[in-house]
Amino acid sequence: MSDSIGRRDDLWQALNWQPSATQKEQLTRLQALLRDWNTRVNLTRLVEGEDYWINQIFDSLWPLQEELQHADQPRRCIDVGTGGGFPGLAIAIALPGAQLTLLDSVGRKTAAVAAMAMALGLSPRVRIRTERIEATGRDPAFRGHFDLAVARAVASAPVVAEYLVPLIRPDGEALLYRGQWSDTDTHGLERALEPLKGCIRNVQQCQLPGERGIRHILRISSLSTCPKKYPRPIGVPSKFPLDIFET
16 A cells, blocks of 8 residues: 555545445546646646545545544535535535535636536536636525535625525535634624524534644524625625624
8 A cells, every 4th residue: 555545545444434435436526637738728736646535635635524423424514615516526526426516606616617527427316516606696596505615715704704604404404624723713793694693503513634734613593594695795704794883
């Protein structure tokens, strides 16, 4: 067994999950596709070696350890600000029962992600959408539609909360991927969630393998139906975050 394969086995062990042979092949193929597309579209610098396997794949999946134990369960998921396809494509591979919507406002990125999804055989379960999230959040076809709404490296937590909470079902969850996190951050997010009728279910912390930093995941649930005024019009959430400005 090569060192690289052994390190990957350590990642699966850390996730308490063992990918099938098909899933391993898809994850490896995704790296090659990402490498190829990155020569044409600036998707990500995290393509090679542990940059890919830890900072892309592991970091995409560690918050989903609950879901990985029931990977075939039907779910509707949306990845907001998918960029180069993460965490959305990794989730689509790891959760074969899930239907994924991958959303980004940059057309050249969504075109690349759509091509990668097709090459991986994921197209029947992965829908690509090129649109601003504020517009998607106001669309009746998407509002209150998802079991899981996730976002990684998109904006500050209060802004991301305004993007995600309107999308989740009454029993769904929004997952906010964060790096460092503090009590001050928690208080700010709680202020933002109050008008959204949401609450923090829990905060989990993870030390990435290879001493690649601390990560946090925030699981957010709905207390009641999110008011129709949210998300506010395009550009407003980022300019006037709910933790700072009156609504």
